[in-house]
Amino acid sequence: MSDERDTRHEDGDDTAAVARPSGKRSARRSRATSSSAASVATIDRPTSAAKATGKQSGKAGRGGTGNPFKRLVKFLKEVIAELRKVIWPNRKQMATYTSVVLVFVIFMISYISGLDVAFIKGVNWLFG
Structure with missing residues (x-):
């Protein structure tokens, strides 16, 4: 569009x-x-x-050279800057999200367990 x-x-x-x-x-x-x-x-x-x-322009030719401590500090600063941009959930949202995930996991466990039992019974009936 x-x-x-x-x-x-x-x-x-x-x-x-x-x-x-x-x-x-x-x-x-x-x-x-x-x-x-x-x-x-x-x-x-x-x-x-x-x-x-054989020269390359920009950072493409560096291949990770330089002081590793400076790169680590720069990486950590960028991580902190990105974490500040995150919209963190409040307590109510966190409880809701956690309960949704737990209900989904329990549903999937029961569904797969049911399929497992059905396949075991089917195999025992077929080859029993």
């Missing part, structure tokens, strides 16, 4: 059905459809000069 909205530009004309890309993949698709396939292929491939020197 595309995002269709009525917009009014500065000069006053109305345009309908404006679809905006929401991420990298949709931007890549729109770029690929607007340009030729050959130019897209050359954009995605590294140049022959980069292949000859």
